[in-house]
Amino acid sequence: MTDTHAAPTTKHRRWRTFAADRKGATAVEFALVGAPFIALLVALIQTFVVFFAQQALETVVIQSSRTILTGQAQAQNLTQSQFAQRVCSNVVILFNCSKLMIDVQVAGAWTSANAGAPSLTFDSNGNVTNTWQFNPGNPGDIVVVRVMYQWPVVLGPLxxxxxxxxxxxxxxxxxxxxKNEAFINS
Structure with missing residues:
Protein backbone atom coordinates (compact mmCIF):
# COMPACT_ATOMS: atom_id res chain seq x y z
CA MET A 1 0.00 0.00 0.00
CA THR A 2 1.34 3.40 -0.91
CA ASP A 3 1.18 6.44 1.31
CA THR A 4 -0.65 9.24 -0.51
CA HIS A 5 0.34 11.80 2.11
CA ALA A 6 4.11 11.44 1.57
CA ALA A 7 4.24 13.66 -1.50
CA PRO A 8 2.61 16.73 0.14
CA THR A 9 4.81 16.34 3.22
CA THR A 10 7.89 16.31 1.03
CA LYS A 11 6.65 19.44 -0.79
CA HIS A 12 6.06 21.24 2.53
CA ARG A 13 9.49 20.20 3.78
CA ARG A 14 11.13 21.51 0.60
CA TRP A 15 9.25 24.79 0.86
CA ARG A 16 10.27 25.22 4.51
CA THR A 17 13.87 24.43 3.63
CA PHE A 18 13.78 26.97 0.79
CA ALA A 19 12.18 29.65 2.99
CA ALA A 20 14.66 29.05 5.81
CA ASP A 21 17.71 29.24 3.52
CA ARG A 22 19.37 32.65 4.00
CA LYS A 23 22.00 32.34 1.27
CA GLY A 24 21.66 35.31 -1.09
CA ALA A 25 19.23 37.19 1.15
CA THR A 26 21.65 40.10 1.47
CA ALA A 27 21.97 40.39 -2.30
CA VAL A 28 18.20 40.41 -2.72
CA GLU A 29 17.75 42.99 0.04
CA PHE A 30 20.45 45.22 -1.49
CA ALA A 31 18.81 44.94 -4.90
CA LEU A 32 15.55 46.16 -3.38
CA VAL A 33 17.06 48.97 -1.29
CA GLY A 34 20.21 49.81 -3.29
CA ALA A 35 18.60 51.35 -6.37
CA PRO A 36 16.45 53.89 -4.48
CA PHE A 37 19.39 54.68 -2.18
CA ILE A 38 21.73 55.37 -5.10
CA ALA A 39 19.02 57.44 -6.82
CA LEU A 40 18.60 59.51 -3.67
CA LEU A 41 22.35 59.95 -3.36
CA VAL A 42 22.70 61.15 -6.98
CA ALA A 43 19.80 63.59 -6.52
CA LEU A 44 21.32 64.91 -3.30
CA ILE A 45 24.74 65.48 -4.87
CA GLN A 46 23.27 67.21 -7.92
CA THR A 47 21.14 69.47 -5.72
CA PHE A 48 24.18 70.35 -3.61
CA VAL A 49 26.27 71.26 -6.67
CA VAL A 50 23.50 73.49 -8.09
CA PHE A 51 23.05 75.32 -4.78
CA PHE A 52 26.81 75.69 -4.39
CA ALA A 53 27.06 77.19 -7.89
CA GLN A 54 24.14 79.52 -7.10
CA GLN A 55 25.87 80.77 -3.96
CA ALA A 56 29.16 81.22 -5.80
CA LEU A 57 27.38 83.32 -8.42
CA GLU A 58 25.75 85.44 -5.69
CA THR A 59 29.18 86.14 -4.20
CA VAL A 60 30.60 87.09 -7.61
CA VAL A 61 27.77 89.55 -8.26
CA ILE A 62 28.27 91.22 -4.88
CA GLN A 63 32.01 91.60 -5.49
CA SER A 64 31.70 92.79 -9.08
CA SER A 65 28.81 95.19 -8.49
CA ARG A 66 30.94 97.24 -6.12
CA THR A 67 32.83 98.62 -9.14
CA ILE A 68 29.56 100.14 -10.38
CA LEU A 69 28.30 101.15 -6.92
CA THR A 70 31.47 103.11 -6.14
CA GLY A 71 31.77 104.66 -9.61
CA GLN A 72 34.94 102.82 -10.64
CA ALA A 73 33.23 101.31 -13.70
CA GLN A 74 31.96 104.73 -14.77
CA ALA A 75 35.31 106.46 -14.15
CA GLN A 76 37.12 103.84 -16.25
CA ASN A 77 34.37 103.88 -18.93
CA LEU A 78 34.05 100.10 -18.71
CA THR A 79 32.22 98.43 -21.56
CA GLN A 80 29.98 95.42 -21.13
CA SER A 81 32.78 93.05 -22.16
CA GLN A 82 35.27 94.72 -19.79
CA PHE A 83 32.78 94.42 -16.93
CA ALA A 84 32.24 90.78 -17.92
CA GLN A 85 36.00 90.24 -17.59
CA ARG A 86 35.82 91.70 -14.07
CA VAL A 87 33.01 89.32 -13.25
CA CYS A 88 35.00 86.41 -14.70
CA SER A 89 38.05 87.30 -12.65
CA ASN A 90 35.96 86.60 -9.53
CA VAL A 91 34.32 83.44 -10.85
CA VAL A 92 35.38 80.10 -9.45
CA ILE A 93 36.25 77.32 -11.85
CA LEU A 94 32.68 76.05 -11.87
CA PHE A 95 31.63 78.45 -14.63
CA ASN A 96 32.52 78.89 -18.28
CA CYS A 97 32.94 82.68 -18.51
CA SER A 98 31.84 82.82 -22.13
CA LYS A 99 28.41 81.54 -21.10
CA LEU A 100 27.74 84.16 -18.43
CA MET A 101 24.91 86.55 -19.31
CA ILE A 102 25.29 89.99 -17.72
CA ASP A 103 22.57 92.63 -17.66
CA VAL A 104 23.07 96.03 -16.00
CA GLN A 105 20.13 98.47 -16.07
CA VAL A 106 19.14 101.74 -14.46
CA ALA A 107 15.71 101.84 -12.84
CA GLY A 108 13.74 105.06 -12.45
CA ALA A 109 12.44 104.04 -9.02
CA TRP A 110 12.76 101.15 -6.60
CA THR A 111 9.31 99.94 -7.59
CA SER A 112 10.37 99.60 -11.23
CA ALA A 113 13.67 97.83 -10.50
CA ASN A 114 13.46 94.38 -12.11
CA ALA A 115 15.75 91.93 -10.35
CA GLY A 116 13.78 88.84 -11.43
CA ALA A 117 14.73 86.15 -13.88
CA PRO A 118 14.17 87.13 -17.51
CA SER A 119 12.38 85.02 -20.07
CA LEU A 120 15.10 83.57 -22.23
CA THR A 121 14.62 83.10 -25.95
CA PHE A 122 16.56 80.53 -27.93
CA ASP A 123 17.51 80.13 -31.57
CA SER A 124 17.26 76.81 -33.43
CA ASN A 125 20.68 75.76 -32.08
CA GLY A 126 19.67 76.35 -28.45
CA ASN A 127 21.69 79.56 -28.05
CA VAL A 128 20.23 82.44 -26.05
CA THR A 129 19.14 85.33 -28.31
CA ASN A 130 18.32 87.91 -25.64
CA THR A 131 20.11 91.25 -25.84
CA TRP A 132 21.59 92.38 -22.54
CA GLN A 133 22.01 96.00 -21.52
CA PHE A 134 24.97 97.63 -19.84
CA ASN A 135 24.11 100.95 -18.24
CA PRO A 136 26.01 101.49 -14.95
CA GLY A 137 24.25 104.80 -14.40
CA ASN A 138 25.30 108.03 -12.74
CA PRO A 139 25.67 109.08 -9.09
CA GLY A 140 22.43 108.47 -7.20
CA ASP A 141 20.91 106.18 -9.88
CA ILE A 142 19.21 102.95 -8.91
CA VAL A 143 21.04 100.16 -10.71
CA VAL A 144 20.14 96.49 -11.11
CA VAL A 145 22.90 94.02 -11.94
CA ARG A 146 21.81 90.53 -13.04
CA VAL A 147 24.23 87.76 -13.88
CA MET A 148 22.78 84.57 -15.31
CA TYR A 149 24.20 81.19 -16.25
CA GLN A 150 22.69 78.09 -17.81
CA TRP A 151 23.79 75.26 -15.55
CA PRO A 152 23.78 71.85 -17.25
CA VAL A 153 21.82 69.26 -15.30
CA VAL A 154 21.31 65.60 -15.94
CA LEU A 155 18.04 63.79 -15.54
CA GLY A 156 18.44 61.97 -12.30
CA PRO A 157 17.25 58.51 -11.47
CA LEU A 158 13.57 58.05 -10.76
CA LYS A 179 21.72 103.12 -5.41
CA ASN A 180 25.01 104.39 -6.80
CA GLU A 181 27.15 106.33 -4.37
CA ALA A 182 27.78 110.05 -4.88
CA PHE A 183 31.00 109.60 -6.85
CA ILE A 184 32.51 112.23 -9.10
CA ASN A 185 31.93 111.65 -12.81
CA SER A 186 35.03 112.45 -14.83
Missing part, protein backbone atom coordinates in the same frame (compact mmCIF):
# COMPACT_ATOMS: atom_id res chain seq x y z
CA UNK A 159 12.74 61.20 -12.76
CA UNK A 160 14.49 63.73 -10.48
CA UNK A 161 15.13 66.81 -12.62
CA UNK A 162 16.37 70.27 -11.62
CA UNK A 163 15.99 71.78 -15.10
CA UNK A 164 13.87 74.92 -15.32
CA UNK A 165 14.58 75.84 -18.95
CA UNK A 166 13.12 74.34 -22.10
CA UNK A 167 16.57 73.20 -23.27
CA UNK A 168 17.04 70.96 -20.21
CA UNK A 169 19.39 73.29 -18.31
CA UNK A 170 18.82 75.19 -15.09
CA UNK A 171 19.00 78.97 -15.09
CA UNK A 172 20.88 80.13 -12.05
CA UNK A 173 20.86 83.85 -11.48
CA UNK A 174 22.18 86.36 -9.01
CA UNK A 175 21.01 89.94 -8.89
CA UNK A 176 21.80 93.02 -6.90
CA UNK A 177 19.90 96.29 -6.77
CA UNK A 178 21.54 99.33 -5.26
Missing amino acids: GFNLANLSNGNRLIMASMAF
